Amino acid sequence: MLSRTPTAVGPDIATSGPVSLAQGVYGARGNLELVACDAADGLWVFWFNADLDTDPLETPDVPPRRWSAGLRFAGGHRFVDALIVQSTLGPDHLEVLALDEHGVLQSWYWSPGPGFQRRVTDAATAVVRFAAAHDGGTLRLTVEDSAESVIHVVSPPRGYPARGWFPAASGPALDDGASSVQAIVAAGVPAEDIQPGTARSAVSTCGGGTLELTWRDAAGSIRHLGVPQH
Secondary structure (H helix, E strand, C coil), X not given: CCCCCCEEECCCCCEEEEEEEEECCCCCCCCEEEEEEECCCCEEEEEECCCCCCCCCCCCCCCCCCEXXXXXXXXXXXXXXXXXXXXXXXXXXXXXXXXXXXXXXXXXXXXXXXXXXXXXXXXXXCEEEEEXXXXXXXXEEEEEECCCCEEEEEECCCCCCXXXXXXXXXXXXXXCCHHHHHHHHHCCXXXXXXXXXXXXXXXXXXXXXXXXXXXXXXXXXXXXXXXXXX
């Protein structure tokens, strides 16, 4: 993760669109969680074991400093975008918002045992693109719909794991990825090797602070690069 060489994630799996990465709480140092859309059906989640060889082995199926082979879920739908966040509820559940090809923004969550489950109530419909932020169990969304209107939605933690979705006055900014592209290029990746619309970034505490960069290369493969921030 602190290597200056980009790593391929799920190189043998056909995925499409941008990917989303968040730091989780699992493992000794907080594994990285990444969600991607399958090219034809469902979603994939990959996780990076951020532990060192000297840490207690809590992820025996993935060696330290390596990405997992991936797990597919949400079959029966073709998705165009998805976003994952680490929740404080559950405790420590994961939240996934996934936009299907019909513009429905589905709401999923992961918990130990059952794994990923879809909520009965979707977050929004007629969605073209979206952004999400999580704070203390509350999810805040900004959605651009098919009429090019931008709306804000909030989901408070009451009733969890069920969620209701309510109009809000404000929400997170929609990201065009320009700053992520700049960071990837600054890390030494040629701009022509970044597929348009796929660059994203997140911050982790790994290695004392790391900017986690993800994108698709010219061949369509998911790439990850961690850039130390100290």
